[in-house]
Amino acid sequence: MIKFPKKQSDLAEKIDNGAGFTKWRDWRWQLKHSIRSISSFETLTGIQFDKDKRQELEATVAQFPLSITPYYLSLIEKDDYQNDPIFLQSFADPRELVVQKWEREDPLHEDKDSPVEGLTHRYPDRVLFHVSNICSMYCRHCTRKRKVGDVDSIPNKNQIRKGIDYIRNTPSVRDVLLSGGDPLMLDDDYLDWILTELRRIEHVEIVRIGSRMPVVLPYRVTDDLVLMLKKHHPVWLNTHFNHPRELTHASRTALAKLADAGIPLGNQSVLLAGVNDCPRLMKTLVQKLVYSRVRPYYLYQCDLSEGLTHFRTPVGKGIEILESLIGHTSGFSVPTYVIDAPGGGGKIPIMPNYLLSWSPNKVVLRNYEGVITTYREPEQYHNPGCDGTCEECTLQLKFADAEERNAIGIEKLLSEWDETYSLTPEDNERIGRRNE
Numbered sequence: 307m308i309k310f311p312k313k314q315s316d317l318a319e320k321i322d323n324g325a326g327f328t329k330w331r332d333w334r335w336q337l338k339h340s341i342r343s344i345s346s347f348e349t350l351t352g353i354q355f356d357k358d359k360r361q362e363l364e365a366t367v368a369q370f371p372l373s374i375t376p377y378y379l380s381l382i383e384k385d386d387y388q389n390d391p392i393f394l395q396s397f398a399d400p401r402e403l404v405v406q407k408w409e410r411e412d413p414l415h416e417d418k419d420s421p422v423e424g425l426t427h428r429y430p431d432r433v434l435f436h437v438s439n440i441c442s443m444y445c446r447h448c449t450r451k452r453k454v455g456d457v458d459s460i461p462n463k464n465q466i467r468k469g470i471d472y473i474r475n476t477p478s479v480r481d482v483l484l485s486g487g488d489p490l491m492l493d494d495d496y497l498d499w500i501l502t503e504l505r506r507i508e509h510v511e512i513v514r515i516g517s518r519m520p521v522v523l524p525y526r527v528t529d530d531l532v533l534m535l536k537k538h539h540p541v542w543l544n545t546h547f548n549h550p551r552e553l554t555h556a557s558r559t560a561l562a563k564l565a566d567a568g569i570p571l572g573n574q575s576v577l578l579a580g581v582n583d584c585p586r587l588m589k590t591l592v593q594k595l596v597y598s599r600v601r602p603y604y605l606y607q608c609d610l611s612e613g614l615t616h617f618r619t620p621v622g623k624g625i626e627i628l629e630s631l632i633g634h635t636s637g638f639s640v641p642t643y644v645i646d647a648p649g650g651g652g653k654i655p656i657m658p659n660y661l662l663s664w665s666p667n668k669v670v671l672r673n674y675e676g677v678i679t680t681y682r683e684p685e686q687y688h689n690p691g692c693d694g695t696c697e698e699c700t701l702q703l704k705f706a707d708a709e710e711r712n713a714i715g716i717e718k719l720l721s722e723w724d725e726t727y728s729l730t731p732e733d734n735e736r737i738g739r740r741n742e
């Protein structure tokens with residue numbers, strides 16, 4: 307006999323006249339009964355809003371749809387719901403309608419770096435492939451609020467084929483990231499088809515899935531799903547836990563199934579004011595993740611998407627959090643803190659400063675305890691250097707295509723085979739005057 311927490315069985319009763327109790331772990335039942343209106347939220351939780359507040363909430367939901375799975379709703383603790391991290395991430399807030407002038411619909415220019423609809427090609431060797439525009443729960447802090455939640459927008463096979471064709475015709479793509487929306491909103495067969503098509507492309511080495519299902523609808527991770535995913539290895543999965551309270555028994559069971567299927571798991575958190583902007587809380591989160599075999603991968607600074615002002619923290623908060631993690635807990639528990647550059651520059655890692663100074667002989671460093679120390683440089687060092695051809699090099703890996711190697715950015719400035727010695731913005735005024 308499966309035992310349910312009383313809160314969940316009560317909720318199941320209310321939702322589906324008693325039938326829900328037996329179906330609670332059926333992900334389709336959960337989707338079918340997701341909470342999509344202010345009034346059903348009020349009925350199910352007993353939380354009541356006054357008339358003005360309800361009006362504001364309705365206006366918010368009209369702009370950015372609401373959807374909360376019964377499972378995720380059951381995690382809300384009603385006594386102090388205004389500060390509840392589950393409530394804050396899933397329930398509408400009229401402040402979402404406030405737009406500041408530096409906020410954008412698409413701050414990361416994902417649509418501009420899009421060679422075919424639904425696919426963002428930003429980095430040299432990997433693409434972001436949006437295979438779903440829907441989620442089981444709409445995160446209020448979603449960076450893709452502009453698209454997510456459109457009615458019936460799981461792209462059809464023809465649309466998906468265009469993305470797959472692009473990948474097939476672009477040999478530099480060795481890593482495909484299935485994202486959305488939530489790719490696990492697709493049923494197993496559809497996902498199986500996409501993965502099969504991708505696997506038929508020789509240059510696609512790895513496939514990654516970005517999904518919040520382990521957090522908001524862990525019952526989606528069925529035995530059938532993991533059996534299917536296993537066929538397409540190497541498959542990696544990144545999920546999105548933001549608060550230790552989200553690591554429930556059900557979530558940990560889902561994570562264990564994925565890990566047992568040999569799927570390396572990562573987590574991408576977003577730093578959110580009032581939800582997880584606390585060093586102690588973050589330390590608990592990353593430790594619980596690692597305990598569940600999930601490697602904390604990224605901690606994101608909240609993007610400049612429209613309507614996220616109330617979730618944003620100063621960058622200093624993220625640095626303070628890293629300062630409390632690095633050295634204090636297992637190295638693999640520490641995520642990389644990143645700012646996704648507005649305008650499409652990609653993720654930029656941010657770290658506290660550990661390198662204090664240096665001379666030709668020594669570097670001066672400080673550790674997490676504040677100890678200042680030195681590292682002595684080698685007196686002799688033979689730099690293997692690189693002329694880009696591999697011909698003179700003694701290191702034992704020769705690249706047949708060595709001469710085609712094309713350095714980018716700072717790597718280019720450092721390289722010895724490229725003559726470029728400075729990078730200048732296209733609209734530099736001084737250079738402009740020279741050309742006049």
Ligand SMILES: *Cc1c(COP(=O)(O)O)cnc(C)c1O
Pocket residue numbers: 426427428429432433434483653
């Ligand atoms: C985040 C992201 C990726 C993957 O980046 P990694 O640093 O490799 O995880 C790829 N494409 C886009 C557009 C992204 O935003």
